[in-house]
Amino acid sequence: MNEFELIHRYFDRPAQNAVLGVGDDAAIVRPTPGFDLFVSVDMLVEGRHFLAGVDAAALGHKTLAVNLSDMAAMGATPRWVVLSVALPHNDEAWVAGLADGFFALADRYKVGVIGGDTTRGPLTLSVTVFGEAPAGRALRRDAAEVGDDVWVSGALGLGAMALREKLNGDLILPADVFTAGIERLEKPVPRVELGQGLLGLAHAAIDVSDGWFADFGHILARSNKGAELWFDALPTHPWLAERRAVYPELIAAGGDDYELAFTAAVSNREQIVALGASLGVAVTRVGRVLAPEEGVTLVDVAGKPVKLKRAGYDHFA
Amino acid sequence: MNEFELIHRYFDRPAQNAVLGVGDDAAIVRPTPGFDLFVSVDMLVEGRHFLAGVDAAALGHKTLAVNLSDMAAMGATPRWVVLSVALPHNDEAWVAGLADGFFALADRYKVGVIGGDTTRGPLTLSVTVFGEAPAGRALRRDAAEVGDDVWVSGALGLGAMALREKLNGDLILPADVFTAGIERLEKPVPRVELGQGLLGLAHAAIDVSDGWFADFGHILARSNKGAELWFDALPTHPWLAERRAVYPELIAAGGDDYELAFTAAVSNREQIVALGASLGVAVTRVGRVLAPEEGVTLVDVAGKPVKLKRAGYDHFA
The missing domain is CATH 3.30.1330.10 (PurM-like, N-terminal domain)
Structure with a gap:
């Protein structure tokens, strides 16, 4: 043939x-x-x-x-x-x-x-x-506004967790956790309905593919804004949630998530929660948008800075 | 970077x-x-x-x-x-x-x-x-009609000639001929204005990239038509024209031509010639479209069949 x-x-x-x-x-x-x-x-x-x-x-x-x-x-x-x-x-x-x-x-x-x-x-x-x-409507990266809530859909880190286990085998994941991660890694479900529903509710959005911290950073860079981002609020798999401090990069910078990171006015909080509920997709507030001179900080629940060894996936690394 | x-x-x-x-x-x-x-x-x-x-x-x-x-x-x-x-x-x-x-x-x-x-x-x-x-207008491959003229723009075989010389060195091309061929091979000029001008004048069209005979064959297949095609009428570089019988595949099946092959009603002949002249692009009649049961023949000026060792470029060959 x-x-x-x-x-x-x-x-x-x-x-x-x-x-x-x-x-x-x-x-x-x-x-x-x-x-x-x-x-x-x-x-x-x-x-x-x-x-x-x-x-x-x-x-x-x-x-x-x-x-x-x-x-x-x-x-x-x-x-x-x-x-x-x-x-x-x-x-x-x-x-x-x-x-x-x-x-x-x-x-x-x-x-x-x-x-x-x-x-x-x-x-x-x-x-x-x-x-x-x-015409004229879109969730653009450059549309975040000071005071916006920072949101993320679903859960982060599952794909990166499974990929690391597959390549290195050093996490020693329970079988069901590994399976859930592989499912996310190999068969991600795009958040199409959520994105459509956010048109008019959210300001800026990006999809999380290279790592949440780096990807959300593109919104801040193009919108010329700062942000306070709450590491401990980042939604993830229970297995990773228990080891949040050990593997912060898997959650915040792992990549292969295909979730939506977005910002929206505080006044739209309830509608966004209702939208997530109607679609069966978790939506979690994980920070707020600040003026550019306030910079970008990733902090834990006590307000202490969280350091990531890397921010995201570099295709030429 | x-x-x-x-x-x-x-x-x-x-x-x-x-x-x-x-x-x-x-x-x-x-x-x-x-x-x-x-x-x-x-x-x-x-x-x-x-x-x-x-x-x-x-x-x-x-x-x-x-x-x-x-x-x-x-x-x-x-x-x-x-x-x-x-x-x-x-x-x-x-x-x-x-x-x-x-x-x-x-x-x-x-x-x-x-x-x-x-x-x-x-x-x-x-x-x-x-x-x-x-909306609704296009030069589709499936639109050739019985009785149509078969046309081709520009000249065929220059790119294939240069590529063969570059790879095999067996044509012993004069320097200016080789240069003309390399120019066509590496910097082809798409026939954009001709295509636009043919909208309404031509029925079916295809661009010649894998070899004229095979590419034009796609028009005939999708239009469910036959054709008589005139090998000796195919426009080519003078150097190749003198060696037409020696290298028929370079002209009719070489590929890398990026000319347009098209069919049009006989009544549009003069307008098509005038369009080509206005754009400085040669347009040459090289056959006519027949009913499907008459098949597809490639003949020389004496009406004798011309055999090609291959019809065109197969990307998996």
Whole structure:
């Protein structure tokens, strides 16, 4: 089966939301009148963003999930996606698995898979996702305001905990904790509905992929704000919560969380809690936004500074 | 300079046509009311789509050019582009060169560079380009009609000729011919204005990237049509034209042409010739579209079949 047949067989499915899907020089879609278009791209490389030998379907899921997470962080509704893949071998079973995981998640969010490119090369995936939101509305990184609450969804550190155990084996996790971490690491659930619900409630948002402290720092940098951030309030798995002081980096800087970090006016607290409850997603207040001259501090419950050995994941480290 | 700094320094330029450019979870653009959105993705891998050691600026140009060529083939006006790059080393000079070549071409066509992702990995580029055209109008591959003229723009075979000389050195090309071929290979000029002009004049179109015979075959397959194709009419460089019978594959199946192959009603002949003349782009009639049961034949000027050892480039060959 050559390149064209491989693409045709596994990616040339009738696309949702499309005038013309895979199979021409370009796909054609019809944007919703009065809406802005949101575009995000991610490249994933074997050995860096995922381990060699990872299950193809899990990888297909995660590849799309991390991009849907970007749409969630903007408050946009994901609508379309294109995928390009460099494959070291013409491995039909692997492509089939990848497509299964990818399309299952796409179908769940009614995202049209409108384009694909496959070539031979070191295993690399690149995804571009498109979303829509009413024109002029978005959860931008540069929109945090002094006095805002700092929020984070779900729980932090599970993916990083599982990855460390898998690579180093030094945490000695109970089996159920390890399983929960692996599930988060390999099959993260993007907070799409939460992001949509926060449009109009939150000011700034970002998705937590490289580590919460570094990622939230992007909001502060682009908004030109300071913050007091409460380490002991950071939501995490009970196993990690008991060892909070031992592994602060796993929680605050681990990465692979795909939660939303956001800021919102104090007056919207109750609505945000109600939104989280209606979606079954925990939302936790973990700090407040300050003027830029007050700087950024991460403190424990006693108000003492917490030091992190590193702030987040550096793709070139 | 880490990943974020590298991206910021070379790709975080104020984007044309964008509400919000690089630097958030997603870029935001505002589609033109009443227009469809065209999306195309290409992945380029070192050693397969370009040679190791290629000049970074030339690569930046070509990476975008091949994608603009896809927009041209749809009759769409390119508007936005995102680029993801996996880099084996954190090589600032190389990234700067790549960005230079990429942005120079983007600026020429007023295409906004609205997103980028950079990571460490084997040298791989992935580009997603977006274009627009009035809703419901496009040059689709499935739109060829019986009786249509078959056209091709520019000249075929120059890039393949230069690549073969570079790799094998067996053509013994005069220096000026080699230079012309390398120019086409490394700095192809996408036929954007021609594609736009053909909207309403042509029926079906495709861009010639993998070899004209195979690429035009996609039009015939998707349109369910046959064709008589005239090998001796195929426009090429004078040096190759003199050796047409010796190197038929370089002309008809070489690839790296980035010309447009298209079909149009006979009644539009004069307008198409006038369009080409107004743009300074040769347009040549090279066959006619037949009913599917008449099959596809490639014939010489005497009407005898021309055999090609291969029809085009297979990315998994």
